[in-house]
Amino acid sequence: MSSFHKFWGEIAIWVNGLVGLWGIAMFQARSVPRLFYGAVGLAICSMLLQVLVGVVVMQVDDVDPGQQHAFYGVVIAATFAFAYIYRVQFRKRPAVYLGLLLLFTMGLGIRGIMTYGLDF
Numbered sequence: 001m002s003s004f005h006k007f008w009g010e011i012a013i014w015v016n017g018l019v020g021l022w023g024i025a026m027f028q029a030r031s032v033p034r035l036f037y038g039a040v041g042l043a044i045c046s047m048l049l050q051v052l053v054g055v056v057v058m059q060v061d062d063v064d065p066g067q068q069h070a071f072y073g074v075v076i077a078a079t080f081a082f083a084y085i086y087r088v089q090f091r092k093r094p095a096v097y098l099g100l101l102l103l104f105t106m107g108l109g110i111r112g113i114m115t116y117g118l119d120f
Helices: 002-025 034-060 067-085 094-114
Strands: none
Touching: 002 034, 002 094, 034 067, 034 094, 067 094
């Protein structure tokens, strides 16, 4: 399970980054294709799956990833929760806001990998 967490972390980061860049690229678009919303859902699910697998690895395999690594996992989940709360505001420019959201969570994921094993 731990090796899946390491492998899937990189996949989730790449998916969030690519879909985020796609959203930013549609800055001037009048309408957003349905495929983009599907890609956003895939990106969000991939990152939330990564966080969930991290929690399972901590509990089942008794792995101590360090406080900072776990902190970034919590921040990723909280970021998606706040994005859901403010989803109405995202309707103004959905591609840009969702793109920025995914690029932000990509950065959190990268930072989470960089801080593995570190404490505050």
